[in-house]
Amino acid sequence: xxxxxxxxxxxxxxxxxxxxxxxxxxxxxxxxxxxxxxxxxxxxxxxxxxxxxxxxxxxxxxxxxxxxxxxxxxxxxxxxxxxxxxxxxxxxxxxxxxxxxxxxxxxxxxxxxxxxxxxxxxxxxxxxxxxxxxxxxxxxxxxxxxxxxx
Numbered sequence: 164x165x166x167x168x169x170x171x172x173x174x175x176x177x178x179x180x181x182x183x184x185x186x187x188x189x190x191x192x193x194x195x196x197x198x199x200x201x202x203x204x205x206x207x208x209x210x211x212x213x214x215x216x217x218x219x220x221x222x223x224x225x226x227x228x229x230x231x232x233x234x235x236x237x238x239x240x241x242x243x244x245x246x247x248x249x250x251x252x253x254x255x256x257x258x259x260x261x262x263x264x265x266x267x268x269x270x271x272x273x274x275x276x277x278x279x280x281x282x283x284x285x286x287x288x289x290x291x292x293x294x295x296x297x298x299x300x301x302x303x304x305x306x307x308x309x310x311x312x313x
Contacts, residue, residue, distance in 0.1 A: 166208060185210050187235035188228045197224035 166184075170177040188211045202225035204215060211230045217223035267277030 181208065181210070183235065184230045187238065188230045189234070190226055190228045192226045195221045195223065196226055199226065201226060201228070 166177040166180045170180045173180075202212070202215075202223070205211070205228055209230075210228070212218045212223075212227045213230055215223070218227065218229075264274065264277050267280070268274055272280070
């Protein structure tokens, strides 16, 4: 089935379908693989071995690339769930972070500089998944504006 036909069937553009297949195709090698090279057939649509007649045969010596819709959907749902979990801070940690940034801004520092300049231990960042500046920008802080004297 072509990307155009799949796109029409699911109500998406063919380029969206193509990007999905390219991004979520899984590469693997088996006992028949004789080289680390990619198959020349993977350079053009459909970019995967799903429709290739040599896919399940020993006469294909290349590394295989397969798109599995269920695995891609499961990965998408996991990312979607994780992105909606929120910020894992206690109330005290949040207010401590807000106090550090607010005091720096009141002292005349730029918000970005205040976040970059503080040691990460002081800011109570959870885990290693998000960089501290990115993490701090996502917090709903109430930093009062600095009056500009003219």
